Amino acid sequence: MTAVRIALVNDYEVVARGVVGMLRSYQNRIQVVELDLNRQVDESVDIALYDTFAGTQGDRVAVKALAANPAVSAVVVYSWNLDPTHIAAVLGNGAAGYISKGLPASMFVAALEAISRGGDRIHLGGKSTPTVMAGDWPGREEGLTEREAEVLALITQGLSNAEIAERTHLSINSIKTYIRSCYRNIGATSRTNAVLWGIEHGFRPDRVRVDHPEPAPGGSELAPQA
Template sequence: MTAVHIALVNDYEVVARGVVGMLRTYQNRVRVVELDLNKRVDERVDIALYDTFAGTQGDRAAIAQLTSNPAVRAVVVYSWNLDPTHIATVLNNGADGYISKGLPASQLVKALEAIYAGTERVHTGGVSIPTIIGGDWPGREEGLTEREAEVLALITQGLSNVEIAQRTHLSINSIKTYIRSCYRTIGVASRTNAVLWGIEHGFRPDRLRIEHPEPSPGTAEITVNA
């Protein structure tokens, strides 16, 4: 069976590379051929996998732009948000599939293959609240959860609590809870210091196309167009 060719769409290199790391032993079935950090997908791909970390949740313009790209055969949203109403909105917005970030690598590969084959569209793992199994995000090594890291990334970008709630589809109270736990973890007491910490620890989006060396044996193949 021919490998499914994937473009990873995310503004953060560490997040995109975390997904590449998850898929590294499955490159005979799923091959990452392009990383797109806030750039248009250039290479023809079977699936554009849109990671929602610190981005819109797939129900707005980002997905519409991907679905209108003739180089992309199918668009799949990769998210922790498993609300059925939200998922339906994303699919109605033009996405071809929706996958939970809580899936282990083997199930992620099966989900991508099923969506590519057109046999299924939604893969949540059968749970309402995902457990993060693989991947990576800024601040993980400092003890931040993915949710805390995402909120901090949005704070670092200058978004208010209301804007963060709208972006993440979380309540204001949930945002405040994540902010408090985040502040405790990184040892700051103010938003200003949190922003400074975020800037120093890679929480600003990577906005330039990155160059990659030739992949070593056993790793996912990555090709970046100029």
Template sequence: MGAIRVALVNDYEVVVRGLAAMMRSYAQVLQVVELDMGEGAAEPVDITLYDTFAATQGDREEVRRLAADPRSGKVVVYSWNLDPALASAALANGAAGYLSKGLPAGELAAALQGLHRGESEARVVLTGSSKAGAGDWPGREEGLTQREAEVLALITQGLGNAAIAERTGLSPNSVKTFIRSCYRRIGVTTRSNAILWGIEHGFRPDRGRIRPAGGEAAR
């Protein structure tokens, strides 16, 4: 049996590249064939891993659209939002699995293999032993945590606090806390300056498709 063909989907190139790097040690069983920003799989794959960083959650149209596309194979939502009700909504929306971003790379690889085999216990994994911060994200080199970066990405996209809370599953007070800590880290005091900083530091969503085994597609 050959390696499981995997497409990684998120609107930020640095995020999907970080995921691909996490999975590199498991290339014999998981072959990452596409990194997709704002796109679905271009050719049939076995699993599409949908990273929710600065994206809609599994109960929204994006996952429904991916799940309806036969090229996507099994769609797996990869999220920090560990609300069991949201995981259930994602499965009802067509996702084959819902995995915590707290999973270490080895446990993520094992869960994806289990989902490919159709194991029911692999469908929802809402725990993880690794420290927050696996993979990569815009602003990491500037000291932003993944959650701070996600909030800043949504600010850069033009979302208000209420919309950010809805998108991320954070409480309104948590959103405000992340905004304050984010502003301190990047040295700004206003939303307009935060947006400008975000634009200058790669917080605008990307579009395009990268094929690791065959070179990069034009974007």
């Protein structure tokens, strides 16, 4: 069984690096051949993974273009948007598969393999798993601890270190420590990078939201406060 060769299509280096980081532990099954920020794939690959965020109509055009590329066997869209009509439209435009960003890394890899060998095309996880599970937290699969995810969530909301310290009742030195280790984990070198990464990974509260808003262990801290 040979590894599935994929090309990552995404404008943002940070984001692309994040996905690569997630796939690092599955190198024998998924091989990231190319990281193209410019929407052109040179080397031939099994899958071009189109990593998108919102799932707008602009994506459909891009998918069409990618699918027309002879170096690409299949285009797979990787998005937070689980709208059935949007998915149908994208598949109609030449995408071979659709994978939800709500999937954990292991299922993500399995989904890529399934699509590659002609199995199921759509992988959205359980009934409605795009949302953050109670007791779990975004970024967990990328190796972020709960605290790290929390400060990243606050960074992604535009707070300063001082504000984060105040809100979490921690010292500003601790905040800095978390931010540093967080940056190391997601491959960011600046706050801006971290914000972009956070947005691409479902860290914005209330956009990808918990179904039941009861305070849950771990989850509650990530919710926006008054």
